[in-house]
Structures are given as C-alpha cells and as structure tokens.
Amino acid sequence: MLFWCALIVVSGAYVTTPLLHVFESEFQVSKTMSAWTSSSFSFFYAIGFLLFGPLSDRIGRKTVILIGLLSLAITTPLIGLSTSFSVLVILRGLQGFVASTFAPSALAYAFDVFPSNRLITTIGFISFGYVTSGIFGQVLADLLYQWASWKTVFFLFGFLYFMTFIAASIYFPTPAKSGEKEGVRYYIINxxxxxxxxxxxxxxxxxxxxxxxxxxxxxxxxxxxxxxxxxxxxxxxxxxxxxxxxxxxxxxxxxxxxxxxxxxxxxxxxxxxxxxxxxxxxxxxxxxxxxxxxxxxxxxxxxxxxxxxxxxxxxxxxxxxxxxxxxxxxxxxxxxxxxxxxxxxxxxxxxxxxxxxxxxxxxxxxxxxxxxxx
The missing domain is CATH 1.20.1250.20 (MFS general substrate transporter like domains)
Structure with missing residues (x-):
C-alpha cells in the first residue's frame, strides 16, 4: 500500500512533462513558460517538505498522509478545469504543496509501524515507488492525453487520489507513537x-x-x-x-x-x-x-x-x-x-x-x- 501511495503521489510531479507542447498550443505560451507547469509543482513540493516533516511529528504521520491524499483528491481535478495558464500554474503549485505531505511522513511512519525485520523491505518498496513514478506518471499522462484530452489526466488522478485516501483510511494502522515533538531550537541547532x-x-x-x-x-x-x-x-x-x-x-x-x-x-x-x-x-x-x-x-x-x-x-x-x-x-x-x-x-x-x-x-x-x- 505504501508503494502505491509513493507511486501515485509522486507521479503528480511528472504528469505535465509529456504535455508541455499541449499547453503551448492550448494557452498560446512559449516553451519556457509551459515548463512552469512542472516547475511550480516541484518548487512548492520542495517547500512543503520543510513544513510537513515537523508537522507529522506533532499531529501524527497517518493524519498528515490522509490530509494530503484528501487534499490531492480535491485540488487535482480543479487543474483539469483551468481556463487560463496562470490558474493552471497556481493550481499545480498548490497540488505540489499538498503532495509533499506524503514523503517526509511515509518514511517516519514506516519506522513507527513496521518491525525491524520488515523495515528494509518496506523502505525498498517505498523507494521503488518514488523511482518508478518518474516514468509511470509520464506514460499514464501521455496515454490519457492521446486517448481523451489533457484535462482527463487530472480528472483520473483526482479519482485515484480519492480511492487511495479511502484505502489508506481503512488499511493503514495507527502507530502507537507519532514521533518526537521537537521544538524550533532543535531544527535550528541541527x-x-x-x-x-x-x-x-x-x-x-x-x-x-x-x-x-x-x-x-x-x-x-x-x-x-x-x-x-x-x-x-x-x-x-x-x-x-x-x-x-x-x-x-x-x-x-x-x-x-x-x-x-x-x-x-x-x-x-x-x-x-x-x-x-x-x-x-x-x-x-x-x-x-x-x-x-x-x-x-x-x-x-x-x-x-x-x-x-x-x-x-x-x-x-x-x-x-x-x-x-x-x-x-x-x-x-x-x-x-x-x-x-x-x-x-x-x-x-x-x-x-x-x-x-x-x-x-x-x-x-x-x-x-x-x-x-x-
């Protein structure tokens, strides 16, 4: 289940890579401008890491993961409804920000939930999900575009995020501990x-x-x-x-x-x-x-x-x-x-x-x- 979450969440970073030429013609923008549909996601995804890692220590790993999946299920279909390029870029940034809830929480969650004899295998599957997402996201997005339209990419991913949210709510065990509640001083010193x-x-x-x-x-x-x-x-x-x-x-x-x-x-x-x-x-x-x-x-x-x-x-x-x-x-x-x-x-x-x-x-x-x- 963690493998699937890693795969589908991080795939969001790559779905616009094969669609840049589509955005160029759809919104009449340059190739450099169209690249911001990828770069805005990545930038806010990176920023989110700095927030959601410490937050998961405070309110619990599973809680942060579930909030992120539900937020993705809401924001992702909105991208498919975009009627202007600026709105598309802003929503991609928002999508990247909420997607960043998963990665910093997932590794700590694995340490909280799985016994040591299963931990290496679990982390291996999570890592494989991250790596595979780089191709999976591009290929699925390209397939959906050729089959229907670029908007379909975001509608389907929104549906997949919602189904993943339901599955994670049911099957993810709640850890006995949520991590250390470190203060700001801890992060500054280290x-x-x-x-x-x-x-x-x-x-x-x-x-x-x-x-x-x-x-x-x-x-x-x-x-x-x-x-x-x-x-x-x-x-x-x-x-x-x-x-x-x-x-x-x-x-x-x-x-x-x-x-x-x-x-x-x-x-x-x-x-x-x-x-x-x-x-x-x-x-x-x-x-x-x-x-x-x-x-x-x-x-x-x-x-x-x-x-x-x-x-x-x-x-x-x-x-x-x-x-x-x-x-x-x-x-x-x-x-x-x-x-x-x-x-x-x-x-x-x-x-x-x-x-x-x-x-x-x-x-x-x-x-x-x-x-x-x-």
Whole structure:
C-alpha cells in the first residue's frame, strides 16, 4: 500500500512533462513558460517538505498522509478545469504543496509501524515507488492525453487520489507513537550542524543534479525524437518513455548491490552510468542506440537514489530525518530547475550541446562523490 501511495503521489510531479507542447498550443505560451507547469509543482513540493516533516511529528504521520491524499483528491481535478495558464500554474503549485505531505511522513511512519525485520523491505518498496513514478506518471499522462484530452489526466488522478485516501483510511494502522515533538531550537541547532558537515554539503550538491537532469532530459525527449532524422509519432514517443521502466527494474536490487560493493562504489557507479547515458544520448544518431542510452541513464539514476538514501541513513545518525528533509527539499529544487534550464539551453544551442551540458553536471557530481569519506 505504501508503494502505491509513493507511486501515485509522486507521479503528480511528472504528469505535465509529456504535455508541455499541449499547453503551448492550448494557452498560446512559449516553451519556457509551459515548463512552469512542472516547475511550480516541484518548487512548492520542495517547500512543503520543510513544513510537513515537523508537522507529522506533532499531529501524527497517518493524519498528515490522509490530509494530503484528501487534499490531492480535491485540488487535482480543479487543474483539469483551468481556463487560463496562470490558474493552471497556481493550481499545480498548490497540488505540489499538498503532495509533499506524503514523503517526509511515509518514511517516519514506516519506522513507527513496521518491525525491524520488515523495515528494509518496506523502505525498498517505498523507494521503488518514488523511482518508478518518474516514468509511470509520464506514460499514464501521455496515454490519457492521446486517448481523451489533457484535462482527463487530472480528472483520473483526482479519482485515484480519492480511492487511495479511502484505502489508506481503512488499511493503514495507527502507530502507537507519532514521533518526537521537537521544538524550533532543535531544527535550528541541527540544521547548522548539517550544513557545517562536509559530507552532507557534497551529498546535497550531488542531489540537486539528479532530478535536474532527469526532468531536463525528459522535457526535451519528445521534441528530440519527433524532429529529423527520427520523426517519431506520439505513440512511438510514448513507447520510448515507457522503455525507461526497463532501467528502473534494478532499483529494488540496489540494497543488495550496496551490500556487495559498498555504498560509495554503488553511488559512483550510478552517477557514472547516468552521465555516460546522457552524454551518448546527445551524440548518437541511431534510434535503437539512443533508446538504449536513455535506459542506461535511467538505470544509473535508479541506482543513485537508493544509494544516497542509504548514505544519509549511515551518516545522519539520530538526525537522519532532518537530513532527509533537506535532501528531499534540494532534490525537488533540482526538479524545478530542470525543465527551465533544459529549454533555455536548447534555445541557445542544440540537443547535443544541451544533453552534453546536463551530462557534465553529472560528471561534476561524480567528482564530488570521490570526496565523500565515511
């Protein structure tokens, strides 16, 4: 159930990625402006992490999760009723804000509810839901658009959120404890501690590049394959997006890879694969090769995310929840910047130079990962 919640909630961040060209024509806005339908969600999603983590300590994890799901069920269909671009962007921001109730509460909820022998498996499924949502959200949104209209995407997701709210209300056990009710002083003192620690600073610099490149790459992917020499149609582009799931299959096994290779080797391998895949995606000219490189990129990202979560767990100690809150905040600041940066780079260059620059960000992250010491 937590896997489904992670999948459906975080998918909301990605549903507009294949629809940017639709918003361009529907509302007569530029490509850069249309990117704000993704970026507004990501920005307020990131902001919400800073609020809802501490709030879940105060009023209970399950309560915050249920409030978030019900709020999503209300706000999401309203997006489908938008008649102006500004209203659409505002509602996407509101959707992102209420969606941020889940992630910081879910991990703490798992620690409260599940016994230690089931905890690693549970966290693995939650992480897999987060990772898979990046492709699932895009593919389902694209399918619904091709079948009906862009408005249908938000109507269906609103219905799914409502059904998830009902299921979670019934099947989520109420934990015996809701967490420590820490005061403001706790967050100030430990925030200073986190941002004075070299390892955390390096991790956060790496973190911002992950969804930045992911959102940037997938924002351009449809246009990239629709132009010469490929000229794929919408159904074929949908297939390319869906094949990204192949790269995500490795995610549930990331824990075993970490145990075998060590967390730092796994992290560096993931970043290296994603940088290589993104670089070659811009430089190739054969469709099968390019699709393969997009899968390699996704595979690298799918290894990197769990590695960072394990690393945070090892380094965070008794403040790992706060470390994770800042991680999630910075991760989605990157997601906010991704579409805007990718479109801006394309406006002054080519697909090759854009993918090259994005891959160089990951190369920088790889070099930073060499400086992490545990």
């Amino acid at each position: 925030s200073k501690k986190i941002f004075s620690e070299r390892n955390f600073i390096l991790i956060y610099f790496i973190t911002i590049t992950l969804l930045l490149t992911f959102m940037g790459m997938y924002t351009l992917l449809g246009d990239f394959f629709s132009h010469e020499p490929f000229q794929l149609n919408e159904k074929q582009i949908l297939g390319v997006r869906a094949l990204g799931i192949v790269g995500m299959i490795i995610s549930p096994f990331a824990g075993k890879i970490v145990n075998k290779l060590g967390v730092l080797v796994t992290l560096r391998t993931g970043i290296g694969l994603s940088a290589l895949g993104l670089f070659l995606l811009g430089g190739g000219n054969h469709i099968l090769f390019l699709v393969g490189m997009s899968i390699v990129y996704v595979m690298g990202i799918s290894i990197t995310f769990p590695s960072i979560m394990v690393l945070i767990g090892e380094l965070g100690g008794n403040i790992r929840a706060l470390v994770n809150t800042y991680y999630a905040f910075i991760l989605f600041i990157g997601a906010m910047l991704g579409p805007i940066i990718a479109i801006s780079l394309l406006s002054i260059g080519t697909y090759f130079t854009t993918f090259l620059i994005l891959s160089l960000l990951l190369v920088g992250s790889f070099l930073l990962s060499l400086k992490i010491k545990i």
